[in-house]
Amino acid sequence: MPQIKTVVGRRSFLKSTAMAGGGMMLGFSWLASCQPLSEEEVLAMPDVWFDINSYLKIGDNGVVSILTPNPEFGQNIRTSMPMLIAEELDMDWQKIVVEQAPYHPEKYGFQFTGGSSGIRTRWESLRMVGATARYMLRQAAAQTWGVPLEEVSTDAGTLYHQASGKSAHYGEMASAAADIPVPEEVKLKEISEFKIVGKSHKNVDGKNIVTGKPMFGMDYKEEGMLIAMLEHPPAFGLTLKAVDDSAVRAMPGVVDVVTVRCYPESYEKASFDVNAFPETVAIVGRSTWEVMQAKKKLQVSWEPIVSRTEFVTNFGGVKEAVSIPAGLESTEGHRAAMEALAAKPGKVVRRDGNPEAAFKKAAKVIERTYSAPFLAHNCMEPLNAFAHVSGDKARIAAPIQIPAFVIPALSASLGVPAENISMELTRMGGGFGRKAYAHYVVEAALISQKVDAPVKLIYTREDDMTNGVYRPAYQATYRAALDENNNLIALHIKAGGVPESPLFANRFPAGAIDNYMAEEWKIDSNITIGAFRAPRSNFIAGAEQSFLDELAEEMGKDPIAFRLDLLKRAKENPVGETNEYEADRLIGVLELVRDKSGWGDKKGNRGVSAYFCHQTYAANVLDIRVEDGKPIVEKVYCAIDCGVVVNPDAARNMAEGAVTDGIGNALFGEMPFREGAPVKNNFHNYRMIRMNEAPKDIEVHFVENEVNPTGMGEPPFPPVFGALSNALYQATGKRHYHQPFLGEEQVIG
Amino acid sequence: MEFLCKNSFSSTYLPFNMATIDLHVNGKKHQVAVDPNTPLLWVLRDHIGLAGTKYGCGVAQCGACTVHLDGEAMRSCVLPVSAAADKKITTIEGLSEHGEHPVQKAWLEHDVAQCGYCQSGQIMQAAALLKNNANPTDEEIETAMQGNICRCGTYTRIKAAIKTAASLG
Ligand code: FES
Ligand code: FES
Numbered sequence: 001m002p003q004i005k006t007v008v009g010r011r012s013f014l015k016s017t018a019m020a021g022g023g024m025m026l027g028f029s030w031l032a033s034c035q036p037l038s039e040e041e042v043l044a045m046p047d048v049w050f051d052i053n054s055y056l057k058i059g060d061n062g063v064v065s066i067l068t069p070n071p072e073f074g075q076n077i078r079t080s081m082p083m084l085i086a087e088e089l090d091m092d093w094q095k096i097v098v099e100q101a102p103y104h105p106e107k108y109g110f111q112f113t114g115g116s117s118g119i120r121t122r123w124e125s126l127r128m129v130g131a132t133a134r135y136m137l138r139q140a141a142a143q144t145w146g147v148p149l150e151e152v153s154t155d156a157g158t159l160y161h162q163a164s165g166k167s168a169h170y171g172e173m174a175s176a177a178a179d180i181p182v183p184e185e186v187k188l189k190e191i192s193e194f195k196i197v198g199k200s201h202k203n204v205d206g207k208n209i210v211t212g213k214p215m216f217g218m219d220y221k222e223e224g225m226l227i228a229m230l231e232h233p234p235a236f237g238l239t240l241k242a243v244d245d246s247a248v249r250a251m252p253g254v255v256d257v258v259t260v261r262c263y264p265e266s267y268e269k270a271s272f273d274v275n276a277f278p279e280t281v282a283i284v285g286r287s288t289w290e291v292m293q294a295k296k297k298l299q300v301s302w303e304p305i306v307s308r309t310e311f312v313t314n315f316g317g318v319k320e321a322v323s324i325p326a327g328l329e330s331t332e333g334h335r336a337a338m339e340a341l342a343a344k345p346g347k348v349v350r351r352d353g354n355p356e357a358a359f360k361k362a363a364k365v366i367e368r369t370y371s372a373p374f375l376a377h378n379c380m381e382p383l384n385a386f387a388h389v390s391g392d393k394a395r396i397a398a399p400i401q402i403p404a405f406v407i408p409a410l411s412a413s414l415g416v417p418a419e420n421i422s423m424e425l426t427r428m429g430g431g432f433g434r435k436a437y438a439h440y441v442v443e444a445a446l447i448s449q450k451v452d453a454p455v456k457l458i459y460t461r462e463d464d465m466t467n468g469v470y471r472p473a474y475q476a477t478y479r480a481a482l483d484e485n486n487n488l489i490a491l492h493i494k495a496g497g498v499p500e501s502p503l504f505a506n507r508f509p510a511g512a513i514d515n516y517m518a519e520e521w522k523i524d525s526n527i528t529i530g531a532f533r534a535p536r537s538n539f540i541a542g543a544e545q546s547f548l549d550e551l552a553e554e555m556g557k558d559p560i561a562f563r564l565d566l567l568k569r570a571k572e573n574p575v576g577e578t579n580e581y582e583a584d585r586l587i588g589v590l591e592l593v594r595d596k597s598g599w600g601d602k603k604g605n606r607g608v609s610a611y612f613c614h615q616t617y618a619a620n621v622l623d624i625r626v627e628d629g630k631p632i633v634e635k636v637y638c639a640i641d642c643g644v645v646v647n648p649d650a651a652r653n654m655a656e657g658a659v660t661d662g663i664g665n666a667l668f669g670e671m672p673f674r675e676g677a678p679v680k681n682n683f684h685n686y687r688m689i690r691m692n693e694a695p696k697d698i699e700v701h702f703v704e705n706e707v708n709p710t711g712m713g714e715p716p717f718p719p720v721f722g723a724l725s726n727a728l729y730q731a732t733g734k735r736h737y738h739q740p741f742l743g744e745e746q747v748i749g
Numbered sequence: 750m751e752f753l754c755k756n757s758f759s760s761t762y763l764p765f766n767m768a769t770i771d772l773h774v775n776g777k778k779h780q781v782a783v784d785p786n787t788p789l790l791w792v793l794r795d796h797i798g799l800a801g802t803k804y805g806c807g808v809a810q811c812g813a814c815t816v817h818l819d820g821e822a823m824r825s826c827v828l829p830v831s832a833a834a835d836k837k838i839t840t841i842e843g844l845s846e847h848g849e850h851p852v853q854k855a856w857l858e859h860d861v862a863q864c865g866y867c868q869s870g871q872i873m874q875a876a877a878l879l880k881n882n883a884n885p886t887d888e889e890i891e892t893a894m895q896g897n898i899c900r901c902g903t904y905t906r907i908k909a910a911i912k913t914a915a916s917l918g
Contacts, residue, residue, distance in 0.1 A: 074864030074901050202860050209865035210853040212801020212841030216866060219800035227795075252767070252784070288804075289784070289791040380805050380813060380866040380900050429803070429866025430900050461806045649860055653906065657863055660902030683810035683898060692891040694904035 003185050045097070050174035052133045053182070054107035055085060055126075062157055062171035064091055067101040069108035069126075070118050071401060072205075073431035074657075075713045076650040077118045079204045081126055083646060084119075087196040088130030088189060091170070092156040098204045103403040103423035111425065113401045114436050114531065116614035116711020119646055123708055124188070131186040133177070140176035141168060191644060191706050200649035205427070217399035217426040218458070220386045225454045226255055228284045228447045229291045232277040232467055233302045235676030236527045237328045240279040244299035248283060251297065253290025258282050258450045262442045267412045270313045272405040275439035276468035276528040282447045288458060295460075304328075305526065323524045328676030331373070331473075334498050337523050338475045342369070346494050346519030350505040352575045353515035355481075358490035362481035366554055370478070370543035372739040374498075374671040375471035375532060376678075376686060381429020382464035385444035388454035389414055394421045398441050399428035406438035413442050414449055433531030437469045462681040470671055471532035474502040474539040478547040481515070486555045488566075489515060495540065496521035499529060502536040502543075507612060508586060509548070511579035512566040527673065533661070534714035537613040538721070542666065542739070545609040545722025550735065559608050559726070560594050581612040585641050588703050589619040592639035596701050597621035607726025609719040616715035617641040617703075620659065620723035622695075626731045629747020633663060633695040636723070638716060640700065643707035652700040655716040659698055662720035664689025667742040770834045774799065775843025785831035789823075790814045792830045793840060801841035801869045805898070812897030815870040815877075816840050822877035824896075841869035844876060852876045855914035863901035871897050875911050884915050 046059025057065040066082040082098050101108050109125065112118075134154060141159040142149040145166050153160050160167045170177075191198075208215055233239060245257035262278040263269065281300055285291040307326040313319050359365060385398035394416045400406065403423050411418040428435050444457035459467065476495035483489050491513045495503045501520035510516055532538060552562035564587060569575075571583035590610045594600070599608070599621060610619035621637040638655045645651050668687035672679040680686040725736045732748055742748055768785045771778065774797060781796045788807075793799045793816070802825055805813030809824040816825045817839035844850045848857075852875050862868050871894070878885060878893040885893065890911050899907070 072864075074862075076863070202857065203862060205865065206857050206860060206862060207848055209862045209868050210841075210856045210872060211844075211848040212799075212869045214800040216803075218804065221798070221800070287783075287787075287791065287795045289787045289795070292807075293784075378900055380803075380811070380864065380898065382804070428864060430864045432900070458804075461804075461808075653860065653863060653903070656905055657902035660904055661900065664902070682808055683806050684808060688898045688900065689902070689904075690896075690898060691894045691904040691908065694902070696887075696905075698905050 003187050046171070050178045052136060052174065052178055053129060055101070055129045056089070056133050058170050058174035058177070060171045060174065062169035063095050063097065064089065064157070064170065065097050065099055067099050069101045069122070070111050071113045071403070071425040071428060072100070073113055073399070073401065073428035073435065075113070075118065075654060076203055076647065077113070079201055079650060080119060080647045081122060082204070083196050083201055084122065084126040085130040087194055088127040089134050090154040090156065091130070093196055093201060095157055100425055103425060105404055111403055113431065114433065116616065116714045118711065120615060120708070120710045127188050128186060131188055132182060135183050135186050136177040136180040137170055137173050139180045140173040144173065144176055197646050198644065198648070201647055203650065215427045216381050216429045217384050217386065217397065218381050218429065220397045220426060220456060222386070222388070222454050225386070225456055226284050226286065226451065227288050227291050228282045228444065228455050228457045229295050229460065230260065230280045230282050230443060230457065230463060231295060231298055231300050232280045232463065235328055236276055236468065236673070237305055237326060237676040238302040239277070239305045240281065241301045241303040243281050247297045247299065248294045251290070251294045253286040254283060254294045255286065256284045256451050257298070258284065258447060260443050260446045262413055262439055262446065263409060264412055267409065268313060269310060270405065270408065271315055272402065272437055273312070273409050273439070274437045274469055274528050274530050276526065280443065282443070282457070284447060284451050284455060292460065324526050325524050327526070329525060329527060330674050331672040334473055334523070334673070338371070338473070338496065338498070341496055341521045341523060342475060342477055342494060344521070346496065346521040348517065348519050349503065350510060350516065350518045350576070352510070352513070353490070355490045355492055355515040355517040358515035359479070359481045359492070362489065363484040364482040365479060366482070366551060367477060367479045368547055368550060368737060369475065370546065370737050371475040372473065372539045373669070374473045374527065374673070375665060375669045376465050376671045376680070377432045377434035377469070377532060378465065378686065378688060379428070379430030379432060379434055382461055383435070383440040383459040383467070384457060385441040386454070386456045387441070387445040387448040389416065389445050389449040390452070392416050392420055394445055396421065396441055396445065397424035397426055398438070398444070399426050399431070399435055400438050400441060401428070401431050401436040402438070405436070406441050409442050410445055414445055432533045433535065434469060437530050461683070465681050465686060466678040468528035469530040470527065471538065472497045472500050472529040476502060476540060476543045478543065480547070480551050482555065488513060488551065488555065491515070492517045494519040494521070496523065498523045498527070499525040500536070502540040504536065504540060504580070506578045506580045508570065508581055508583070509544070509566055511574045511576055511583070512570040514575055516575065534613055534717045537611065537714070537718040541609070541611040541613070541718030542721030542725060545611065545719065546725045546735070546737070549607070549722070549726040549729070558600070560590055560599055563590055563610060585617045585703070586610055586612055589617045589639040589641050592701055592703055593619040593621050593637050596639060596699065597637040605727050605730035607723045607728070607730060609722030609726065611719040613718060614714050615710035616712065618715045618719050620719045622720065622723040622727045624724070624727040624731050626748050631667065631728060631731070631742070631748050633724070634697065636695045636698045636720070638698065638700045639703065640712070640716060641703035641705070642712055642715070643705060643709040645702050646709055648702070651702070651712050654712040655700040656698045658716035659720045660689060660694045662717050663695065663724055664693070666721045666724050666739055667693070668740050670740045768831065770830055772797070772830070772833060772838060773836070774838045775840060781830070783830060786829045788826050789816065789828045789830050789833045789838070790825040793825065799840050799842050803866055803869060805867065805870070811867070811870070812874055813867050813870040815873040815897070817873060817877055820877070820880060822874050841873055844872065850876060851914040851917035852879065852910070854917060855910040858913055859906045859910040861903050861906040861910050863903055867897060867899045871899065871907055875907070875914065879911070879915055885911070
């Protein structure tokens with residue numbers, strides 16, 4: 001049985017004061033209950049809550065409240081994280097309520113939603129929380145009953161002493177348990193002992209969602225709160241010059257017009273302090289519609305930015321110089337610049353064997369170039385944040401993926417000490433990476449400080465779509481050398497983008513080919529970019545998996561068999577020592593998807609793809625038909641290896657969503673630029689996948705193993721791009737090298 | 750429609766003409782004093798305090814703001830509040846008392862939601878569909894639901910839930 005230390009991060013596991021007092025503070029983050037209780041029933045709960053630790057409160061009636069640490073944006077961790085605690089607590093799931101923990105790094109560690117890292121990083125620590133509480137409850141029972149600790153057992157929220165027949169529910173021992181010292185070590189359950197983890201549990205917020213309860217940042221409201229909206233430059237490469245607010249100030253409901261300047265001169269940026277428009281104009285008023293009307297009338301003039309170099313501390317803590325050129329960029333210009341760089345030697349990031357020699361002696365060389373445009377995140381909930389700054393204190397409530405990362409910018413911009421900033425983490429109406437770049441929180445706080453009132457900043461859809469932090473534009477050229485027997489003897493990848501390269505040089509097919517070279521290049525830009533569901537992988541997977549498909553065809557091999565051959569080589573006799581993936585697990589998902597989809601037996605237009613990212617392995621087989629130039633995805637089979645599957649039905653939901661989202665972005669996703677301006681600004685011109693274009697059926701299968709769980713938010717997304725393009729080729733005879741595969745008016749085939 | 754045109758016409762002359770408007774929302778009467786051009790969405794959210802109806806695009810392109818007006822699905826983000834006066838408005842909060850509408854029950858059964866932001870609009874659209882067509886085909890479901898975007902990609906579950914709701918009656 002795994003024995004683990006009771007620490008959170010560097011600190012010892014915090015023990016709270018014994019009694020939380022009567023009743024529970026019901027904040028904005030509604031209580032979510034694990035069974036469909038009516039609100040009255042939920043609220044008619046305990047008279048007294050006992051704080052067992054910072055994550056757990058036990059009511060005198062045996063109801064347990066779990067404070068879940070990481071913010072929720074739809075990946076369902078508000079259910080799966082409490083499941084980990086409840087499992088080790090040995091609790092009846094029906095008697096659990098879930099609350100969202102506020103931002104509090106000392107109590108809750110790194111409250112980070114992104115990188116598919118939630119369950120992976122909390123797997124042991126949250127189980128430890130439950131196991132610790134269970135130990136303390138058992139200890140309390142042992143002392144109360146005067147029996148040895150070893151003889152006290154638990155089941156579903158009740159303590160038992162078999163020999164004497166004594167029993168008590170957790171609520172009855174909670175008061176005594178709160179006084180028990182926190183043990184230095186606890187034992188965790190074996191996977192085979194799990195009762196909750198591994199079984200599907202419904203979303204604890206399901207009822208609140210279907211009944212329209214306020215829970216998103218956009219829904220946040222306080223007495224006396226004003227509404228603010230921003231006007232940002234219409235194009236990248238421009239900044240604020242002057243404001244004429246005379247027409248606006250007199251408009252009904254308008255309270256103030258203020259300029260907002262994020263980040264003081266001396267502030268040293270970190271990699272998530274991305275903001276193309278640090279200087280903007282805010283209109284503050286009494287109601288959303290009045291502010292929207294005033295926004296249309298505001299007169300602002302803009303001027304070109306000057307080129308500059310910023311020093312940004314990256315994720316790894318290293319300071320990097322980032323050059324930001326002046327000028328108004330366009331998609332045409334980007335294309336030309338990418339072509340030019342692709343034709344020159346890049347920076348070699350990996351080289352195995354002697355690729356040059358292999359290409360020289362090749363009987364055949366196949367070369368293909370793939371590209372993809374900038375993408376907007378388009379979370380259905382536009383950016384927004386509530387802030388109330390008064391004196392040297394700031395109170396925030398916002399949809400935010402990584403609260404810790406906005407604190408330095410907030411503190412520096414407001415002149416408020418970091419420890420005086422409190423933050424409530426509302427549910428996010430989607431994040432996909434966008435809400436990791438929380439300049440909107442800084443903006444809201446600055447506005448509140450200037451107007452000295454509680455303020456909710458709302459981005460209109462147009463503001464949200466044209467503000468930046470896009471998925472970069474990418475391009476990759478794959479070259480393969482075949483000998484006279486049609487064997488693959490070398491592979492060369494040269495990839496780059498605006499302004500970052502999509503390359504993962506040490507991922508498959510690196511390790512499977514004797515002569516391999518990977519080069520990269522990048523183009524500076526003033527268009528801001530950031531993480532977008534499976535960064536970089538979301539492009540390179542599609543390019544690589546399309547190329548392998550074409551290669552298999554050229555070599556006369558079955559596409560799955562060809563991939564398996566390469567992976568077998570990588571497993572048995574890998575080339576190089578820095579390969580990042582486990583070939584065995586990639587083989588596992590390919591074999592699973594092959595078997596489940598009846599590959600080889602079933603005919604039709606099908607495409608396959610497999611990819612590894614964020615420590616999870618995923619493969620797809622996609623069946624398509626084309627009707628009147630419209631692609632109809634009839635079925636998608638997914639095979640996934642994410643280790644232990646904590647909440648299977650929720651994990652399936654993530655995979656289904658990722659597949660659908662991927663098909664949508666591959667077919668339609670595109671943010672072009674003209675004269676620095678984003679060409680699309682709302683859903684009438686930015687095409688999103690809709691129900692009639694979604695797959696008719698998606699089947700998700702998991703590899704069964706006992707490996708520690710990894711994430712599900714991103715990994716099922718990248719492979720579908722390749723599966724789709726490969727299936728489209730089968731249906732139409734035409735290969736698709738450039739995303740989006742289907743423009744506004746075009747038809748397929 | 751005629752009323753809508755008249756209203757927007759008058760707005761060019763009286764852009765901020767405040768008016769007192771009587772609304773019937775979820776069986777309750779409300780009186781609001783607002784510019785009559787204010788979209789119903791913002792009156793619901795800002796003035797009446799019902800935040801279940803969501804803002805997604807403001808231009809009738811995403812369906813997040815869907816409500817029922819005399820039983821028909823409407824995009825409240827482009828519906829001037831004056832056009833909703835004296836009509837029966839139903840929002841997600843009023844679809845049922847405790848979430849027991851067949852569509853809500855089916856949504857829970859299929860555990861449809863991911864982020865959940867689009868779901869009140871999806872549910873209102875689905876409920877209106879089933880009211881007019883108790884047993885829709887796949888194609889009819891797709892046509893009716895085309896105006897509702899879900900970035901999280903929950904469409905397959907939404908479709909399955911609508912079929913379950915149809916069977917629940
Ligand atoms: S907000 Fe009304 S349709 Fe998008
Ligand atoms: S559930 Fe997130 S947008 Fe639909």
